[in-house]
Amino acid sequence: MGCLLAVCLIFSCGKKEEAEQTIKLGVAGAHSGDLASYGLPSVNAAKLVVEKINANGGVLGQQVELLIEDDVCKPEVAGNTATKLISDGVDIVMGHICSGATKAALGIYKEANVVAMSPSATNPDLTLSGDYPNFFRTIPHDAKQAELQVKFATQTLKVKNVVILHDKGDYGKSQAELAKKYFEEAGVNVLLFEGVTPGAVDYSAIVTKLERQQPDLVVWGGYHPEASKIVTLMRKQRMDTLFIGADGVKDETFIKVAGEYAEGVYATGPKDISDNPMAKMAKEEHQNEFGSDPGAFFDAAYAATQALLNAIEKAGSTDYDKVINALRTEYVETPLGKIRFDENGDATGIGFSVYKVTNGQFIEEK
């Protein structure tokens, strides 16, 4: 409701001062429905950043105006959302939230020469396929974790033989498949690649099977309940093989459930940014303005808004090519750290770290 009201306000303002030029920043994503909790924090982030920039004289001497559109996270709606934004004369877009909806909207933005930046769409193809040169993001894509796992395993742990297990689900299996691909490229033997049934009463058969292969490392693609069962069984059978999971394992519940058996387990997870002064400030601003803690992807959305407006400022105009060039070359200070974007459109300097369970806590491996 508050969001709707804000949209009305902005529109009426826009009409009144039609003569005056503004920079129109579109904010698109899921603002209602099941996944609203992923999208609404990005609206708040955009409001906070824009308010501050406008108070300091705006971008290129113009005020920034927000155009907020809801795509309910559905690809079939996102196309209309994008068309609506373009017909309203949007200059640049922060969004969308979900990977599917983002993909549906990107083609439309590309034809209209509009740059879009998502704080949350993690599907690797969006940037890696090269189909969308107008797309950028401030969240690491899904393949980054697998990349990091493989790098860590080959360079730090120096493993030669691995076993990869997954839970057959969307998230787990795609993580496992990426890991397998990168391990093979790095010349590591993948001895076994198998899915297990989540929720089964017992995993001793698969543990026996992987024990027979004598791997140096077990890579798990999936969530923590199965991971803790498998690790517990391995340790109970006196196997001390190393174990690594992704952010589905980097959860306090994993340590709570697996207890002493969790010790020494590796997991990748988002970099800890709670010490970043800008992240602290953004959180405070949110608390002052909205009276609550920010939600999911807030920092990434805050950073995306800053990066977009900074690029326009540095480019000196809203020209498509100049803005893209500025995004790739100009560093900007954000809650995620100092970032710019690589040629694919992925932010540099952000991402995941490897954590190791030490004395009942995930400790970042430097």
Place this chain on the structure above:
Amino acid sequence: MDFEFFFKLFLGGLTRGSIYALIALGYTMVYGIIELINFAHGEIYMIGAFTALIISTVLTMLGFPALAVTLIAVAAAVFYACCYGYTIEKIAYKPLRTAPRLSALISAIGMSLFLQNYVLLAQTSDFLPFPSLIPDFEFWEPYAHIMSAAEFTIIVTTVLVMVGLTFLIKFTQIGKAMRATSQDKTMAMLLGINVNRVISFTFIIGSGTAAIGGMLIASHIGQINFYMGFIAGIKAFVAAVLGGIGNIPGAVLGSLVLGWTESFFTGYISSDYEDVFAFLFLVLILIFRPSGILGRAETKKV
């Protein structure tokens, strides 16, 4: 090497089969007496595990020695689960005893969902750590790399429970009454057997074994949540049908066959299709022996 691998898979299948058997016994006993598939049975198993968790946590905090904690937790879990089993029968099944069988089945499914949600609301939806109530016995350490102490305990317990139940049914008075009720309820009643008491007793025994199973398995895998009874219950039900529902040695045999099928298939082929293969095997067995491995074909007089 290869023999060792085979042997380990064999033991893994044995453990898994024993887990299924502890639950399947309850299904099959209830079915044997009143021809009802008690879908809430998996939930009794889950409640048993939750009770053991709560009691053992409290006792450990109070500083009881480990052995006492285990024994008291088992006793409490069995007692609590028995109360649930008894009450469920009185509330949800007894009033429907003369109703069409489908009504009682739906009532059972309703009870199962009710209990799941009740635990979800009263406790938590999170996974909870379950303490190792079965210690790593010192005398077992040389064999620990082959099978853990918990797995060993599960197998031993299943054998004990099965022997105990067989003894109970074959050689005691209540066992005789149970067999009589299962053969012909009306006739048993005419001969002065208190059929209601026999049925209640069956539910109590079935719930007790399920609670022991729940506690052992939770202790083996180290975690529980409100949903754990569902999958285990379904698998155990399948095992009971496979062995011939209503038949106690059949339930154990069916469970072991299912456990070994899953274990060997995972070991030698692929765990991706573990369930596919397990259920394919079930279909094949049922095609050739429609009443299960040890089940007798029902002859109906025309």
